[in-house]
Amino acid sequence: MDSNEITFDDVINNCRRDIITSCPKDSVRYGNSCYYFSTNTATWYDAERACFIRGGHLAIVESKQEDLFLINEVTKKKTNFWLDGTDEKVEGRWIWSSIQQGVSYTNWDKLDGEPDGKTGQNCLGIYKSSKGNYYKWYDLKCSPRKMNFICESKLQLHIYCFIQCEKVVTLHQNSMFSTHNNGLCGCDCIMCSMQFGFLTTLF
Ligand SMILES: [Ca+2]
Numbered sequence: 001m002d003s004n005e006i007t008f009d010d011v012i013n014n015c016r017r018d019i020i021t022s023c024p025k026d027s028v029r030y031g032n033s034c035y036y037f038s039t040n041t042a043t044w045y046d047a048e049r050a051c052f053i054r055g056g057h058l059a060i061v062e063s064k065q066e067d068l069f070l071i072n073e074v075t076k077k078k079t080n081f082w083l084d085g086t087d088e089k090v091e092g093r094w095i096w097s098s099i100q101q102g103v104s105y106t107n108w109d110k111l112d113g114e115p116d117g118k119t120g121q122n123c124l125g126i127y128k129s130s131k132g133n134y135y136k137w138y139d140l141k142c143s144p145r146k147m148n149f150i151c152e153s154k155l156q157l158h159i160y161c162f163i164q165c166e167k168v169v170t171l172h173q174n175s176m177f178s179t180h181n182n183g184l185c186g187c188d189c190i191m192c193s194m195q196f197g198f199l200t201t202l203f
């Protein structure tokens with residue numbers, strides 16, 4: 001590598017930088033994820049697609065804490081929501097569809113005998129119990145049933161780096177970095193933005 005090239009480490013270690021974490025305005029943060037509670041309803045399949053288009057996936061629930069957070073939000077919204085779980089491929093073997101991994105933590109409404117749908121109900125939702133005024137996990141018919149849905153995406157991590165003008169700036173061969181004239185000091189300055197652990201946005 002040319003010694004004049006700027007590496008990612010150079011930028012992180014030597015530049016003035018601002019690190020900002022954020023969720024989209026219509027999402028709620030919990031831990032390192034952003035959760036979007038849809039205002040429209042869709043079949044499980046369409047919900048899965050809608051979340052993918054948003055840059056995420058239907059919500060994956062990996063801990064009791066995360067479940068409590070989601071159920072608390074769902075209870076406030078007083079409606080049912082799809083999650084990412086499915087046992088469509090192998091009846092009774094629940095997996096998180098977007099990562100193709102087994103469901104370990106569960107919160108079925110045991111009082112209502114869930115999951116009870118056998119091959120007729122293969123999609124997972126947080127659903128209002130028929131046994132009381134609370135929400136728990138139900139297996140449900142994926143389609144044509146339409147419900148609201150929860151999308152989950154990674155917390156957006158933006159690292160804005162500013163290389164001072166006196167620094168020698170050259171382009172990295174793979175174009176990870178770009179230079180531009182800031183119009184003020186008449187020399188090349190660089191600003192990069194890091195999202196999801198990868199440099200994606202150049203200014
Ligand atoms: Ca099933």
Ligand SMILES: [Ca+2]
Binds near residue numbers: 114115140
């Ligand atoms: Ca069921």
